[in-house]
Amino acid sequence: MSVLVYVEATDGKFKKPSFEAITYGAKVAAMLNVEIHALCIGEVSDDELKSLGNYGANKIWFVKDERLKNFDPLVYAKVITQVESQTNSDVLVLIQNFNGKAIAPILSARLKAGLISGAVDLPLMSGDSFTVKKNVFSGKAIANYEMHSAKKIIALTSNSIAPVATENKATVQEIKIELTDADFKLKVKEVVKASCKISLADAEIVVSAGRGMKGPENWGMIEEMANILGAATACSRPVADINWRPHGEHVGQTGLTVRPNLYIAIGISGAIQHLAGVNGSKVMVVINKDAEAPFFKAADYGIVGDVFEVVPKLNEAFKKFKSGN
Amino acid sequence: MKILVCISKTPDTTTKISFVDGNTKFNYEKVQLIINPYDEWYALVRALELKEKGLAAQVSVINVGLADSDAIIRKALAIGGDDAVRVNAEPTDAFFVADQIAQYAINEKYDAVFLGKETIDYNGSQVGGMVAGIMDVPFISLASKFELNGNVATAERDISGGKETIEVTAPFVISCSKGMAEARIPNMRGIMAARTKPIKVIEPNATEKLTSVKNYELPIEKAGCKMIAADNVEELVRLLHEEAKVI
Numbered sequence: 001m002s003v004l005v006y007v008e009a010t011d012g013k014f015k016k017p018s019f020e021a022i023t024y025g026a027k028v029a030a031m032l033n034v035e036i037h038a039l040c041i042g043e044v045s046d047d048e049l050k051s052l053g054n055y056g057a058n059k060i061w062f063v064k065d066e067r068l069k070n071f072d073p074l075v076y077a078k079v080i081t082q083v084e085s086q087t088n089s090d091v092l093v094l095i096q097n098f099n100g101k102a103i104a105p106i107l108s109a110r111l112k113a114g115l116i117s118g119a120v121d122l123p124l125m126s127g128d129s130f131t132v133k134k135n136v137f138s139g140k141a142i143a144n145y146e147m148h149s150a151k152k153i154i155a156l157t158s159n160s161i162a163p164v165a166t167e168n169k170a171t172v173q174e175i176k177i178e179l180t181d182a183d184f185k186l187k188v189k190e191v192v193k194a195s196c197k198i199s200l201a202d203a204e205i206v207v208s209a210g211r212g213m214k215g216p217e218n219w220g221m222i223e224e225m226a227n228i229l230g231a232a233t234a235c236s237r238p239v240a241d242i243n244w245r246p247h248g249e250h251v252g253q254t255g256l257t258v259r260p261n262l263y264i265a266i267g268i269s270g271a272i273q274h275l276a277g278v279n280g281s282k283v284m285v286v287i288n289k290d291a292e293a294p295f296f297k298a299a300d301y302g303i304v305g306d307v308f309e310v311v312p313k314l315n316e317a318f319k320k321f322k323s324g325n
Numbered sequence: 326m327k328i329l330v331c332i333s334k335t336p337d338t339t340t341k342i343s344f345v346d347g348n349t350k351f352n353y354e355k356v357q358l359i360i361n362p363y364d365e366w367y368a369l370v371r372a373l374e375l376k377e378k379g380l381a382a383q384v385s386v387i388n389v390g391l392a393d394s395d396a397i398i399r400k401a402l403a404i405g406g407d408d409a410v411r412v413n414a415e416p417t418d419a420f421f422v423a424d425q426i427a428q429y430a431i432n433e434k435y436d437a438v439f440l441g442k443e444t445i446d447y448n449g450s451q452v453g454g455m456v457a458g459i460m461d462v463p464f465i466s467l468a469s470k471f472e473l474n475g476n477v478a479t480a481e482r483d484i485s486g487g488k489e490t491i492e493v494t495a496p497f498v499i500s501c502s503k504g505m506a507e508a509r510i511p512n513m514r515g516i517m518a519a520r521t522k523p524i525k526v527i528e529p530n531a532t533e534k535l536t537s538v539k540n541y542e543l544p545i546e547k548a549g550c551k552m553i554a555a556d557n558v559e560e561l562v563r564l565l566h567e568e569a570k571v572i
């Protein structure tokens with residue numbers, strides 16, 4: 001028995017969610033007293049693969065196949081099940097991102113493995129059963145899920161566990177997978193890379209703005225703050241609906257759920273549907289001219305004031321802080 | 326093309342969440358139940374648009390649930406679904422639900438299964454991929470655009486780090502997110518017509534239970550909001566650095 005962690009590189013580099021997933025897998029493996037394997041599909045340098053070892057992976061497998069260049073969840077799931085079987089893994093860890101959300105349920109159906117999508121903590125183990133915490137009701141509650149199946153899949157929410165670097169060293173090896181052309185039922189016509197430098201789903205800091213900004217022409221100061229802090233930008237739903245900002249920035253119950261370390265809400269009232277998607281953030285700052293805005297009840301730090309006065313001053317203060325550091 | 330749209334019953338988005346029986350069950354008292362917004366706004370409406378354009382012959386609705394689901398099923402029919410089937414069982418976990426849907430889609434020879442990208446209660450994003458896995462057909466995950474040309478679908482979907490445009494031949498499963506369609510409000514004629522549309526009730530297949538909820542917790546309340554004067558933004562920067570340690 002062993003633990004298998006599926007990780008992904010972006011442009012040949014691993015990012016924090018991958019290191020978190022390896023750390024998580026290593027902790028689960030330590031609890032079970034078994035080995036941990038990591039799997040990566042695609043073109044990644046040897047050194048980069050080895051870096052996964054620093055977070056506790058024992059063996060790192062990579063799959064090379066030109067046909068796997070583009071993402072197809074059905075085929076990727078087939079690759080992962082073959083590696084799962086070759087490495088004799090009973091516990092699979094993935095990242096709860098766009099690709100993880102597509103692959104994990106297919107694996108669950110294929111392997112008859114219980115799936116917890118969006119785990120936020122390590123499992124509690126008793127006998128063969130795991131109990132895993134996950135956010136439900138769009139972050140308004142947490143559920144403790146029991147996994148009854150022999151094989152188990154956990155898709156980890158980003159920012160739930162801190163990556164721990166160790167002295168551990170891993171071996172890197174290619175693994176042979178059997179795929180036939182008939183497995184590739186899906187034709188990828190085009191791939192467009194996200195234009196923003198920092199992806200909203202993985203961002204540690206999110207600067208978010210709402211209808212209080214009055215119009216799209218005023219977003220310069222929001223982007224400036226994001227630039228200074230190395231943050232991603234987000235918005236409330238009405239702002240995306242009236243096309244002030246792209247749909248991909250819409251957070252909340254019917255948009256993206258984010259869990260950054262810091263969420264700065266500017267000119268957003270804090271409707272229950274908005275809070276649902278952001279209240280997993282560790283620290284929330286609210287800037288709103290209405291002292292009665294519901295968002296203040298959910299916030300850690302608040303400023304009552306006009307965004308057009310507060311934000312430029314705050315940007316200067318952030319800049320000064322960054323240059324002093 | 327025959328399309329099967331999956332709808333799930335979820336609490337309204339303004340619901341105050343609470344639990345009963347020692348925090349083991351969701352408290353349904355005074356809760357308004359709605360069609361999961363992703364299922365309704367995007368999956369169902371897009372399927373109906375395809376039918377209106379003559380690209381789909383039939384749009385059926387499926388729900389796994391007990392008789393208290395009939396209200397949301399009627400609403401889906403009022404919006405424009407042709408007929409509906411309810412699998413008469415408590416939806417215990419995602420795999421159970423997916424297995425019921427997949428078996429029905431196979432038996433009744435549906436060409437496409439449409440559903441929302443996730444439900445707003447359990448936020449699993451699980452059922453779609455599981456249905457595809459069980460049916461062994463391609464899974465168009467997290468799609469924001471969808472076009473049909475005969476049996477060939479073109480879709481745009483979110484992938485890690487960007488967007489992918491794909492082409493695939495039916496049968497397939499598609500999970501729908503924002504951008505696919507605009508929400509519709511049922512009109513009087515639709516509501517009247519829905520009254521006489523058939524809702525077939527079938528009994529579930531036996532399926533293994535892979536997961537279950539042991540109990541629920543509510544998030545820890547915040548200690549309260551520290552207010553900072555608008556002319557003292559440096560203080561906020563200091564607190565974020567020294568106290569909260571997030572910058």
Ligand SMILES: Cc1cc2nc3c(=O)[nH]c(=O)nc-3n(C[C@H](O)[C@H](O)[C@H](O)COP(=O)(O)OP(=O)(O)OC[C@H]3O[C@@H](n4cnc5c(N)ncnc54)[C@H](O)[C@@H]3O)c2cc1C
Nearest residue numbers: 210211212236237252253254267268269271273274289307
């Ligand atoms: C089914 C359903 C699902 C929904 N899902 C979502 C969702 O996923 N995400 C989401 O965000 N919303 C969602 N909503 C909408 C939600 O209810 C709110 O309408 C929305 O979040 C409000 O956006 P807002 O805060 O930007 O705008 P408003 O509510 O208009 O608030 C603007 C705020 O800006 C402040 N303001 C104005 N001018 C200034 C100024 N000069 N300086 C400082 N502050 C100023 C105001 O005091 C106010 O608090 C949903 C609604 C429904 C019914």
